[in-house]
Amino acid sequence: MVKKNIEITDLIEKARKKDQKAFNTLLNTYWSDVYKFQFLKTENEDEAEDITIKTFSKAFDKIHLYNERYNFKTWLISISKNIFLDHLRKQRTETISLNKKESEAYKISDETPSAEDQLIIEQNLVQLRNYIKKLKPNYQEIINLRYFREMSYKEIADTLDEPMNNVKVKLLRAKKLLAEIIKKTS
DSSP, X not given: OHHHHHHHHHHHHHHHTTOHHHHHHHHHHHHHHXXXXXXXXXXXXXXXXXXXXXXXXXXXXXXXXOOTTSOHHHHHHHHHXXXXXXXXXXXXXXXXHHHHTGGGTTOOOOOOOOHHHHXXXXXXXXXXXXXXXXXXXXXXXXXXXXXXXXXXXXXXXXXXXXXHHHHHHHHHHHHHHHHHHHHHHO
């Protein structure tokens, strides 16, 4: 047990230095614990998986805040619990919003873009591709595979020869970095 704690402490230190292998090892070590916790809360595989992905993404973004006096698994579970609570609040807000607009729910409109709208969409796509080019190549590749080639997580994992959990976290991180680039240039 002592050896395992030393290994985890070493992995955390490497992760703080942005070591991707350390991130992946921590993810693989604790994935099932966090997922099981979320599945018990949500009773839904997709929601549990989404929240688990968000948990690891947030944990890796905030790993510099981790306090070694606490068990790393406990820290991850507390992050996961907070994300779950935010998820519940968001669901309640969406339900209230839908009920207020219930009468509008049956209005059907033509969603086909006009010629002008199509031109704007194409210009925005060119702009988006320029933003994507500012990412590191591995993040460019994963965004391209998921959103432009419309591959599933499983197909991406097979293509990149990586575990699916790593693909999901890497994609989430790529989207965050892309959002930061867009925000900086706007």
